[in-house]
Amino acid sequence: MARAGLTADRLTQAAADLADEVGFENVTVSALARHFGVKDASLYSHIRNAHDLRVRLAVLALAELADRVAEAIAGRSGKEALVAFANAYRAYAREHPGRYSATQMALDPDAAADSAAGRHAEMTRAILRGYDLWEPEQTDAVRLLHSTFHGYVSLERAGAFHRHPRGVEASWIRALDALDSVLRAWPA
Amino acid sequence: MARAGLTADRLTQAAADLADEVGFENVTVSALARHFGVKDASLYSHIRNAHDLRVRLAVLALAELADRVAEAIAGRSGKEALVAFANAYRAYAREHPGRYSATQMALDPDAAADSAAGRHAEMTRAILRGYDLWEPEQTDAVRLLHSTFHGYVSLERAGAFHRHPRGVEASWIRALDALDSVLRAWPA
DNA sequence: ATCATTTGCCTAGGACCTCTAGGTAAGCCT
DNA sequence: AGGCTTACCTAGAGGTCCTAGGCAAATGAT
DSSP: OOOOOOOHHHHHHHHHHHHHHHOGGGOOHHHHHHHHTSOGGGGGGTOSSHHHHHHHHHHHHHHHHHHHHHHHHTTOOHHHHHHHHHHHHHHHHHHOHHHHHHHTSOOOHHHHHHSTHHHHHHHHHHHHGGGTOOTTHHHHHHHHHHHHHHHHHHHHHTTTTTTSSSOHHHHHHHHHHHHHHHHHTOOO | OOOOOOOHHHHHHHHHHHHHHHOGGGOOHHHHHHHHTOOGGGGGGTSSSHHHHHHHHHHHHHHHHHHHHHHHHTTOOHHHHHHHHHHHHHHHHHHOHHHHHHHTSOOOHHHHHHSTHHHHHHHHHHHHGGGTOOTTHHHHHHHHHHHHHHHHHHHHHTTTTTTSSSOHHHHHHHHHHHHHHHHHTOOO
């Protein structure tokens, strides 16, 4: 009886790759078991259930995304940091569609605390240091930025923009310009 | 053998209500059949398969949302129209979480053409008539607005904002202020 | 080195969902 | 009344999720 050497981490990694291949909604316990050449039931010693697997995947993706963003904004400030953040975010979503979908899962408070969600908010705040924005407006701005980034890549992936000839790239640059100018002159 | 009087439309309506109750991802053919007191197999004379059912639901929700938005912006212009649009959009998402989730489905080109997606874009354009914005900037602005609305309600629903004390309502108002000011002074 | 424990994967099986094939009864048309 | 279409049925195959209980491999204790 040869062992496949399963661990929760290896399962989560494989699930992430699987998500990018076949879509987050198609990440099933069965598919993952097939990938390792074992029976479904064997996975349940490592993960509690299918939902637990998806939560682990979400936590993994959030951490990866936070790493990418952190690297992108390191040593930059102001608009440069804003653009670097946004592009890192969007690039991750494009390169890892399944992982990105996972980051949109509703996490219960416990899982959210374990996740890198806090790092995301903190890094967004870091960008705002270049814009002379303080509480409570800072939180408003954090929410606006996050909403815009997420909304844009989410709609882009859903194909909402491709029905019009205007380049998606050009609109993205303009959106970042707009955000920069709104941050510089935040309405009182 | 009493008949339940099923039609594709009645199924879609019931599916929409079901989605709001138990979540879009839990809208199954079985659950719907149970609701009508009928066997699963009976639904397959009205819908092609489970995916088809969800697409119909998405199309229904997009149309409803477009109606709500159209009513909201009728007779308004400028910032008033912007705020009315945004609030109608957000209110629909809150009142009908399952239906709203459905609108986020990736629709294949055929289904998208049948949907009210075009009306949404057109209404967003209508708002911009109050802002002296023309192509190609108009498309950029449409995309920015849509992204921000969708991103905001989507993150709000995922609970991404509730980890911070600042009121979600206040941030929303500020986001709309910011969008208004960015539209008035669209960066050249 | 042997035995005990833990760990990893197994089989078996129940519950639920999806969907097809083919059948029968209800309602409409002539 | 007979025929046709429509609405719903039974039966059944195949997939996913998950639990219970078992055996064998790895690990650690003596």
